[in-house]
């Protein structure tokens with residue numbers, strides 16, 4: 001019986017059989033298209049590579065890669081199709097002259113079936129002028145088989161040529177973790193299932209976090225694919241993903257895009273990156289061999305009007321650089337073309353030249369490149385990885401990234417204490433609520449700070465604020481807790497340490513012990529100062545104390561940082577009404593006075609009482 005549905009299995013099988021001929025024809029005619037989708041480094045906010053994706057002719061049923069490869073498998077043409085795709089991708093990528101790596105899909109079946117896969121891969125790359133150390137082989141997890149010895153030896157050979165290895169779609173099949181442990185890839189790509197909607201799904205978040213932890217432990221970079229929304233991107237950047245890929249950054253296109261369009265979540269991410277490294281600014285410029293003649297290099301410069309520098313590289317080792325301006329100045333002199341044109345480029349290259357290791361931090365790079373008496377912003381230098389040429393860097397990029405990073409952290413931090421400000425605290429609370437993590441948030445506020453400022457002046461007031469900031473930073477865990485300075489004498493601490501109560505009490509005790517240091521001996525012995533109140537009347541004020549108002553997220557029911565702030569305002573009012581150092585917590589529907597608790601039997605006030613009293 002025929003099945004009339006257009007997507008029915010019967011129709012699909014019939015089409016597959018009929019398409020064997022069509023496939024053989026389009027392979028013969030080379031009517032296979034390669035598209036390139038950018039892969040982004042969130043640290044440098046730039047494109048660092050592209051995945052090559054194959055498509056059949058757009059007017060054919062074989063346009064979709066799934067149909068194309070399935071038809072090839074049934075027709076026994078899978079291996080040949082794979083090699084055709086590789087050759088196509090190499091050719092188009094080299095012709096596009098973009099920088100970065102090329103991620104190229106290889107099915108492990110092809111490696112098993114072809115007796116000498118590695119050699120054929122190397123030959124194809126060499127024939128297209130594609131450097132092996134720019135290639136990343138993506139092995140699809142679904143088809144990873146048990147013959148790891150075979151796979152490993154092919155990968156070893158390719159690695160020795162400089163090629164990197166990635167495991168694709170991690171989490172989609174069942175063999176990914178074993179492949180990860182057996183093959184020790186340079187990259188793993190997390191299946192898009194875990195990425196889609198990660199911002200609203202705590203389980204997916206935990207999965208990705210664990211994969212990232214494993215990646216860190218194994219020295220392997222983790223890529224998230226299928227990133228489509230700003231919210232997903234923000235979540236992934238905050239988690240610390242090494243690479244991102246998806247429609248948000250660019251759809252697959254025949255001409256690889258050289259620059260990333262603006263992505264708000266990347267620009268606005270408040271991330272304290274460990275370090276920006278030289279590798280983040282390396283821009284791959286095809287090098288020239290030392291034997292290339294000066295006249296040919298001059299021709300290259302003419303063909304590439306934007307190019308200011310070409311590296312001279314032999315077997316991966318940088319020998320020097322040749323610069324446009326100097327070369328043309330030289331050739332402009334009488335008789336010089338005749339003298340130099342036929343000479344190899346080594347006769348005119350700049351050597352020794354500055355070589356920067358890819359792992360140097362940008363601050364160190366900046367020091368090295370600006371050491372010259374008159375550093376030029378557009379001057380390029382060579383970046384190496386393990387002594388081999390990786391790309392060129394520009395002084396202006398070093399300075400741009402350092403400045404951007406400084407602006408980012410300045411924008412989000414308090415200018416006096418340099419602690420994160422409101423935006424960062426809110427985002428940390430929102431994130432904990434979204435991931436349903438328990439936390440205690442506490443407001444620290446100085447009591448009667450205005451009179452202190454009036455008597456001692458702003459500069460002394462600043463010293464007290466800095467002292468309190470120091471106490472908070474040193475008493476809370478940098479890993480689990482988050483100390484923010486939300487303005488004036490107000491601090492917010494988001495606590496996840498189990499011993500949070502002790503930590504708060506210790507801050508209060510330490511503050512009480514040290515506050516006398518900020519007063520004159522008379523005021524300290526008097527335990528008070530005299531200042532005008534808000535109505536202009538002189539009155540006595542005790543030495544500075546702290547009010548701490550805290551909320552337990554378990555009993556909150558709050559769905560956002562705004563709601564938390566609203567609830568906290570009530571608790572703060574109650575804390576402010578207590579004399580001396582105070583520490584109150586809203587837990588369930590009650591306000592618990594924790595300091596009073598420590599001294600005498602628990603004193604509790606229901607929320608109704610509190611709201612009525614406020």
Ligand SMILES: Nc1nc2c(ncn2[C@@H]2O[C@H](COP(=O)(O)OP(=O)(O)OP(=O)(O)O)[C@@H](O)[C@H]2O)c(=O)[nH]1
Nearest residue numbers: 416446447448449450451453458459461462488489
């Ligand atoms: N020295 C200094 N003072 C500041 C800074 N920012 C705000 N202030 C002052 O801090 C005081 C804060 O005002 P309030 O919160 O009403 O002061 P308070 O007297 O502690 O009032 P309560 O919190 O109700 O006890 C004001 O006098 C502000 O001018 C700052 O960066 N440095």
